[in-house]
Amino acid sequence: MSQIDSLPPLRDVIDSHGIAAKKSLGQNFLLDLNLTSKIARLAGDLSACDILEIGPGPGGLTRGLLAEGARKVLAIEKDSRCMAALDEIAQIYPGRLQVINGDALEINPLQYLTPPIRIAANLPYNVGTELLVRWLTPKEWPPFWSSLTLMFQKEVAERIVAQPGSKAYGRLAILAQWRCDARIALQLPPEAFSPPPKVHSAVVHLTALPEPRFPADAKKLEQLVARAFNQRRKMLRAALKGVAPDIEDRLIASGIKPTDRAETVSLEQFCTLTRNLSAG
Numbered sequence: 001m002s003q004i005d006s007l008p009p010l011r012d013v014i015d016s017h018g019i020a021a022k023k024s025l026g027q028n029f030l031l032d033l034n035l036t037s038k039i040a041r042l043a044g045d046l047s048a049c050d051i052l053e054i055g056p057g058p059g060g061l062t063r064g065l066l067a068e069g070a071r072k073v074l075a076i077e078k079d080s081r082c083m084a085a086l087d088e089i090a091q092i093y094p095g096r097l098q099v100i101n102g103d104a105l106e107i108n109p110l111q112y113l114t115p116p117i118r119i120a121a122n123l124p125y126n127v128g129t130e131l132l133v134r135w136l137t138p139k140e141w142p143p144f145w146s147s148l149t150l151m152f153q154k155e156v157a158e159r160i161v162a163q164p165g166s167k168a169y170g171r172l173a174i175l176a177q178w179r180c181d182a183r184i185a186l187q188l189p190p191e192a193f194s195p196p197p198k199v200h201s202a203v204v205h206l207t208a209l210p211e212p213r214f215p216a217d218a219k220k221l222e223q224l225v226a227r228a229f230n231q232r233r234k235m236l237r238a239a240l241k242g243v244a245p246d247i248e249d250r251l252i253a254s255g256i257k258p259t260d261r262a263e264t265v266s267l268e269q270f271c272t273l274t275r276n277l278s279a280g
């Protein structure tokens with residue numbers, strides 16, 4: 001294994017700072033610094049960017065991001081046991097790592113960051129999905145970030161990149177793909193983590209598009225898609241009953257058969273239907 005910095009191996013850092021993994025915080029740490037550097041490279045050119053990292057833990061990905069040349073990393077970590085380890089990293093990269101001890105769901109990081117901003121994280125499943133949905137549904141587009149490089153359990157990663165006609169296709173795919181290019185950049189087996197989780201994981205890389213792929217009002221599209229997939233086994237004429245008195249006609253006018261199910265409707269068709277419904 002090649003050295004990426006002058007700090008001790010992550011296993012020693014975890015031992016010396018007493019950061020035994022806690023289940024309650026979803027702690028499955030990456031210990032291979034070559035792997036964390038590889039994930040950092042997946043985030044793209046970091047040298048001209050500020051990076052927001054959520055959940056740095058003992059700092060494996062943080063070290064990868066800094067070794068790969070990130071201009072600045074702002075790391076938000078809930079577990080105060082990690083602060084001393086993160087401080088050691090800050091000392092060998094003067095002025096480039098700022099750490100906040102707090103809950104990423106409650107902190108607005110914008111005041112600490114200068115664009116362009118990329119986001120990178122290996123987060124617990126629940127927090128990761130909630131933050132992803134927030135990042136994908138900002139008040140204005142383009143958002144404050146230019147790319148997201150995020151570790152998820154494989155099943156969630158597949159939902160983000162899913163295409164119509166597959167079981168994984170749903171609200172998350174539409175939210176992600178409407179205004180981003182989304183792809184699975186790396187798959188990881190449980191053994192890549194300590195302790196190993198029960199499931200496989202994958203890194204998803206999303207790049208914000210300057211404009212949505214197809215025009216539609218964001219709130220209306222989100223509501224329509226949530227409703228359509230809420231009863232994904234039902235035909236759309238039933239699932240969307242009550243959305244408009246003439247919903248069958250509107251489906252047909254949008255190129256959708258009223259007997260189709262949500263999981264076969266393309267992103268473009270959902271946008272067309274949203275515009276049709278907005279037209280009154």
Ligand code: SAM
Nearest residue numbers: 025028029030055056057077078079103104122
């Ligand atoms: N990034 C490290 C790595 O790759 O080894 C740690 C990953 S571990 C899966 C998730 C990290 O997120 C833990 O360090 C955990 O304490 C932190 N975390 C969990 N919930 C959080 C929250 N709401 N806000 C900030 N950090 C959180």
